[in-house]
Amino acid sequence: MDSKLEIAKSEPIWNTNNRVISIIAGLVILLFALPLFGMNSFYLHLFIMIFMHAVMAQSWNVIAGFSGQISLGHGAFFGIGAYATSFFYMEYGITPWISIFFGMFVSGIFAVLIGIPMLRLSGHYFAIATLLIGISFQVVFQRWDLVGAASGLWVTMTPEDSWSALQFHSSKAPYYYVFLMFFLITFFLVWLLSRSKLGYRLRAVRDDPQAALSLCINVSNYKIIAYVISAMIMAPMGSLFAQYILIIDPDRVFNIEISIIVLLITVLGGIGNVWGPIIGAAILVPISEYSRIYLGGTGGAVDLIFYGLILMIICIFRPNGLISFIPKDILERKKQR
Amino acid sequence: MKILTVENLSKSFGGIHANRDISFDVEEGSILGVIGPNGAGKSTLFDLITGFTKPDTGKVKFFDKNIFGISPDKISNLGVGRTFQKLKPFADQTLLENVMIGAFVKEKDIKRARDRALEIIDFVDLIEKRHHFAKELSTGQRKRLEMARAMAIDPKLLLMDEVTGGVDQKTIPGLVELVKKLKNTGVTIITIEHNINIIMEISDNVLALDQGKRIAFGEPKEIQNNKQVIDAYLGTFDAA
């Protein structure tokens, strides 16, 4: 009897599959090297969009996948981030590197304000509230003169590439690296989170709130924590996106489509799984970018039809997403049968 | 020393009295068995003590601390663990992860929480199943999982809702042994049981409920001969 316990105790806590680690390391090096091979600007753009959407979906994954609360208005935090950098740069000349944190902070505050009343209740209340919030932000910003109302903010262009203003006109490669860094950092942090005590407790809250309560877990506080973390991951992507396109308006950065696509990417890739958002983004973003090229911007409805269809099919047949095709023992969940 | 004192505890749902004026106390280190026909208010009583349902009136004291109407997470934090009649494992997580979530209450460090969880899993004899997902376990194993998870928070008082309910005859003796083993560790236990023989075997005291009211409270022998209890059960003593 004791020996079995000793064997169990001597197991590593996490299965480390060396092959997976080397594949990931190789991919990271490859991602850093890619622009050196002279990628044209379309491919740079494609990768930037994949990084950005992967992080946005990861943000949604933290609230929905880890703690089980559906937010249907996550675009709000994206927009806050976008407006934070553009506004403070235009009005006060504050470098985006600082105002990114303003955006995160404001997003976090909003998440607390929304989370405290809504996350005490069953998930439907929260889903409906977030849907309303997403649209409310768009409505308010469309009419808020201080931030340019419906025409938005046109960021003054620096004459030359500038790291301090986070503007690059001659090449997209610097943007590529900035997005790549945020992507890697976010995924690393969320990966740590999923393995931490907090991560365990969030999954408990998601799987059975009542059982979690019986284990000293203050369920609503943990949901709020997850929502705040999620909001603070989303905001910097808005900030970087604003720096990337340099023109933002409510219809673009508060568009409900943002809330839709983060949900879609995560559900497609695998909700509740740290790697799900990467898989989802790597598949959906190219589809969306290519369809934009080949089908044109007219209506843009075709890719949405496709999105809606995928979402339903995944929900019916593969609720755990594409990642569930990969055997569990290859990923981090250890298994010894 | 009294670990739990309940006085005149009442709760009604829209005019229906689920619990009415219930009083009893539990001595530290003992086992209290709670019996009563279906709908007698046994599970409601558990919910009231552990804070899952807000009681209307009465007093609930854990040692000297008033826990009437406090939220469940705070009550469990004081050292009151529980299992559920309708089992609530974290289905998409392994047995080990389930118990670790409880173990985090006492151990902040992952490795130490893991080791603590393993010891408890070993205690409930499921060490070989540690990497199985909760949804893959049998009902009896999930009962053990819930007990292990509740033990992981290192409770002084453990409320167990129908340890032997819904499992087949072969599994019952093992679960009963486990309850006895658990008692030997010094934890106080309140258990709801349908099987009257088991209650008589393991309990130091028995609380009998019927239609939300206490009809008897005392040592198993007294209860066995109590007329009201016999009436309420109407001969089920023999059937059990």
Add this chain to the structure above:
Amino acid sequence: MTSEIIIQAIVTGLMMGLIYALIAAGLSLIFGLMEIVNFAHGEHLMLSMFSSFWLWSLFGLDPLFSIPITILLLAFCGIITHYFLIRYILKAKMLIQICATFGLSIFIRSIAQLLWTPDFRNVDKPLLEGRIEIGSVFIGQPQLYASLVCLVAFFGLYWFVTKTETGLALQATAQDRHAAEILGIPSNKMFAIGWAIGLGCVGVAGGMMANYFFIFTDVGINFALFAFVAVALGGFGSIIGCLYAGIIIGLVESLGGLLIDPSFKLLYVFAIYLLVVIYKPQGLFGRY
């Protein structure tokens, strides 16, 4: 500001409120039955308005006469929705249920956009036209009849659910589908009926609104949002609660628009939602 204007706003709000109430009642019925929020409710409303529009534009059928057809189409649509989507996700996690109906809403709306373009349309010269004047208050005839029809339909629904055998079977299924199955009530059939009736309500509302509302592919979004709020205010699953909640929302919308700023109507309704959820989370009227 004169009292006439305020009375005018109250009347307008009341009339809109009755329509919201019926739309919400359909949503609430479905929720009460299977604890699923139909996030495509607004798109279903849009479909009913388009059904009315096309019946008028292709066959010259006035919206008033095409109402039965629209109701049947929507009821059919509900059965299809249940058959092809909902029955697969009945046992899924809430997360997946929300994503699935949300996916349906995206799907329907974008298909409609592809087929019918995002243009605004309206029915020219319907039978119900013009307005009547009571004192100094003007009431649009189509609006008036729409709200009256919705009110009648609402009480019809309420009668159906509380008095008829099928309605009682629906309620039994809502309370405990396993117990109901033991009594010989097939829950799958009940769910399909629930969807048919729930969307039938939307058919009534959409058909009547086609008389005076602009018809476009995004038209349902705001209505659906208000219906979600109404269902939460009325207490999830409560049908009669929807009536009060719908009226409250209609009044808040029109009075807020009059007294403060019409472009922030959504925010007022949202504020009500927040307030109710904070102070009375079980909804204003509890369940049933």
